Structures are given as structure tokens and as C-alpha cells.
Amino acid sequence: MPDFEPNNQWKTLDRDLGRIGAVEYANQYVSRPLVGLGISLAFIIVAALASTLFFGGASTSYVVIAAAAFGAYMAVNIGANDVANNMGPAVGANALTMGGAIVIAALCESAGALLAGGDVVSTISKGIIDPQSVASSEVFIWAMMAALISSALWVNLATWVGAPVSTTHSVVGGVMGAGVAAAGFAAVNWPTMGAIAASWVISPVLGGVIAAAFLAFIKVAIIYQDDKIAAARRWVPVLIGIMGGVFAMYLAMKGLKRIITVDLLTACIIGFVLAAAIYALSTPLVRRQSEGLENRNKSLKVLFKIPLILSAALLSFAHGANDVANAVGPLAAIVHAESFGTFAGKVDIPTWVMVIGAFGISFGLILFGPKLIRMVGSQITKLNPMRAYCVALSAAITVIIASWLGLPVSSTHIAVGGVFGVGFYREWHTERRKRTSAAKRPEAKRIAPEERRRRKLVRRSHFMTIIAAWVITVPAAAFMSAVIFLGLHAAFV
Numbered sequence: 001m002p003d004f005e006p007n008n009q010w011k012t013l014d015r016d017l018g019r020i021g022a023v024e025y026a027n028q029y030v031s032r033p034l035v036g037l038g039i040s041l042a043f044i045i046v047a048a049l050a051s052t053l054f055f056g057g058a059s060t061s062y063v064v065i066a067a068a069a070f071g072a073y074m075a076v077n078i079g080a081n082d083v084a085n086n087m088g089p090a091v092g093a094n095a096l097t098m099g100g101a102i103v104i105a106a107l108c109e110s111a112g113a114l115l116a117g118g119d120v121v122s123t124i125s126k127g128i129i130d131p132q133s134v135a136s137s138e139v140f141i142w143a144m145m146a147a148l149i150s151s152a153l154w155v156n157l158a159t160w161v162g163a164p165v166s167t168t169h170s171v172v173g174g175v176m177g178a179g180v181a182a183a184g185f186a187a188v189n190w191p192t193m194g195a196i197a198a199s200w201v202i203s204p205v206l207g208g209v210i211a212a213a214f215l216a217f218i219k220v221a222i223i224y225q226d227d228k229i230a231a232a233r234r235w236v237p238v239l240i241g242i243m244g245g246v247f248a249m250y251l252a253m254k255g256l257k258r259i260i261t262v263d264l265l266t267a268c269i270i271g272f273v274l275a276a277a278i279y280a281l282s283t284p285l286v287r288r289q290s291e292g293l294e295n296r297n298k299s300l301k302v303l304f305k306i307p308l309i310l311s312a313a314l315l316s317f318a319h320g321a322n323d324v325a326n327a328v329g330p331l332a333a334i335v336h337a338e339s340f341g342t343f344a345g346k347v348d349i350p351t352w353v354m355v356i357g358a359f360g361i362s363f364g365l366i367l368f369g370p371k372l373i374r375m376v377g378s379q380i381t382k383l384n385p386m387r388a389y390c391v392a393l394s395a396a397i398t399v400i401i402a403s404w405l406g407l408p409v410s411s412t413h414i415a416v417g418g419v420f421g422v423g424f425y426r427e428w429h430t431e432r433r434k435r436t437s438a439a440k441r442p443e444a445k446r447i448a449p450e451e452r453r454r455r456k457l458v459r460r461s462h463f464m465t466i467i468a469a470w471v472i473t474v475p476a477a478a479f480m481s482a483v484i485f486l487g488l489h490a491a492f493v
Contacts, residue, residue: 039367051352063334071357072360077155077159079362079365083319085411092374093387095385095388104316105369109362110359110362112318112320113358128193133184134179134182140333146174154477167323172193172196178481180482197474199410211418212422215390232300236303244277246397248267248274249396252266252267252271308385308389375462381458395415
């Protein structure tokens, strides 16, 4: 018996070390979220302190310091929530790893914000309220501060719940709520608000229809052909050319306004020329890439992988160029009002303000973005490179159509609507094939209605959560903004 005592001691030691290791692992798991919060807080503090270097040390600049902190906080939340719409489909389709998607998105978002970010922003969010109805520049400053705080809080809450929401609509709701609290309901431009409300329906429906239409075309023209590889060689270069032309138009109209301003006709000409050139270049590349591939659906995914990655990167660039204003627009308005003692409908955005927005979006994406990226990419419906490509392409096309029609749309609603459109089309198409098969084979086993509902290809719980978040974004942000403005007004005015 004594011969076995050392072994028992080693077993006891192993168990104790295992317990210690489990405790250390649990401690790391619990403390991991705190690391992100700590880094975010440090960035917000640095942004606030850095604002003193550019704005000066006057006593009134403390308002700008606070606004810079809340602007950085808003930018972090945009990175955590909004950027997922661009990278989620590519990650869900396994075209990109999570790490690769975060790196590409962070670089492209920052480049878009700093190189092509709008140099002029409407401080009243596209005419939501009348500046002349605000009593003084001091009241205007606190209204913009309330809009900034409320929109950031709402996006933060939506990210925590797991709902991708429109940061543009959050800012619009914040400005509207503060404007009503400051100057009454008459100060609000209700026709503009009506157009924005209409975009809640138009954006996702249009994005979903276009994405479903492209997926239907790919199924008919490529997937259901006897020789899939030959069909892919014929049509994939066409789809890549369409993608190149559409994104050229998208960037010309929406993403490069700071560098050059073009009208719709010029953008169409640019898009057509580049589409033809990209088609000519991609044809031999697709032919070379398809050599040796087996004649099955899995082989087709290889041909869509690189175009999908490029489309996700271009969407991120354009998003950074446009949506960074959501973070820094109210901040730029406050800086202008503090500098000149007056307020205006449009102001220039200082470079240091754009830097706060660009870096904040990147920090938010790196620290908190994976949660929403996974949700958009894999938890709504199952995506592959072809389906994700349709989502990315529909997002760009929908923005161009909306710009042509003069509709204020949300890139979030469009991208997520595209994911829903692909999923619902797959459901419809699957049911249609089952009915056709059942008609040909009456003896086939029928599926019970309960089992049929369980096999739905779009998760209804996520669908209802996201739709509910979209509907209440503007009123929730408006209510929070009004309450915050009344508190600030009572304390400082």
C-alpha cells in the first residue's frame, strides 16, 4: 500500500492545479469585458484632453471638452454597432475570419473618414429643426449636447441587446427631441421627418428585394445549370463588372464628396466605364481560377470569395466617409458655436474632430464589434459567399437608387434588409420546390406543420427584435434627448 502513496499525492496535486487553472480561466473570462470598457474609457478621456490642445484653454472650452468626450463615446458605439452590417455577411459566409474582417474594416473605415469624410455637415441633421427657432447659441449648444448623449446611449443599449440599429436615425431622433424641448413642436420640419419615417420601410424592403433578385438570378443562371463551371465562367465576370460599376457610382456619389463632387449622370458614366473595364479584366482571371474545379455548388463559392471581400472593404470605406458625421456632427456644431458665438445650419468639421470620429469607430469595432458581426453574419440566416455577395451588392445599389429618388435611407436598414431578403427568398424557394416535389411524388412523407415552422431559414426571434428596435429608435432617442436637454438647461442655463 505505501508504494501507491506518491501516486495519490501526484493525483491530488494535479486536481489542485486543475482547480487553480479553472479559477484563473474563469477570472480571465469575467475580466475580458472589463478590458474593452477600460480601453474605451481611456480613449474617451484622451479625446477630451486632446480637444484642449486644439480649442484652447478658455473657461468656455470645458463645454467642448465634454462634447469631445461624448463624441468619442458615440464614435465607439458606431464602431460596435453599425460596422457589423458591412462585415457581417463576409464573416458569416466564411470568406473572412473575424480577425481579418476587423482589420480590413478598421483600416477602410478610418481611411474613408479621414480621406473622404464630408467636410461640411448639417448641424441640424438635414433640416430636422429650424435653427432660427432656437433662442440663443447657448440653448443650441445644450440641444446638440443632449442629441449627442441620447443617440450614443441608445446605440449602446441596442448593441448590448444585440440589435443593429441606424445611428443616423438615432442622431435624427436626438436632434428632434432636443429641438422640441428647446423650441416646441413647431420647430420640427415634419415633412422631412415623414420622409425619414418612410425610409424605415423603403430601405430594408428595397435592399431585401434587390438581394433576393440577384440570388434568384445566380440560382437560375449558374447553380441549376448542368455545367455549373461553364455557366460561372460566363456570368461571374458579369456580376463582378456590375459590382465594380455600382461601387464606382456609390463612391463617386456618396464616399468621395470631400475630394470631388459629381452629379448622377457623371457617376453613371464613370460606373459604366469601370464596369466594362473590370469585366474585361476579370474574365481571364475567373477562367484561370475555375480550372480544375469540380462541377458542384461548393466549387462556386471559391469564385465569389475575393469579390465579396472587396465589396465589404468598399462598403466600409464609404461608411466611414459618410457616417462618421453621425458621431462628430453635433460636436462640430458645438465647436462652431463656442468659437464664434453663433450657430449655423452647416459648419466645417475640424480635422481633429474627424480624427476623434475615425479612431473612435475603429476602437469600437475592435473591442465590441464581433458580437453584432456574428449576429448579422450567421444568426439571422445561413450565408455563403454567393448570398453574402448579393447582400453587399444590393446595399450599394439601394443607396444609389435612394439618392436618385432623394430618399433619406439608412445603410444599416439596407444591409440587414438584404440579409432578411436572402433568407426569406430561400424559405420561399425551398417551400416551392417541396410543393413541386410533393405534386410529382404524392406518396412522399409529409412534414407536420410544427416541424415545418421549426425548419424556417430565418430566425423569427431576431427578426422581431430588430424590427422593434428600428421602429422605436427615433422616438426613444427623441424622448431621451428631450429629458437630457431639460436637465442640462435647468442646470446650466
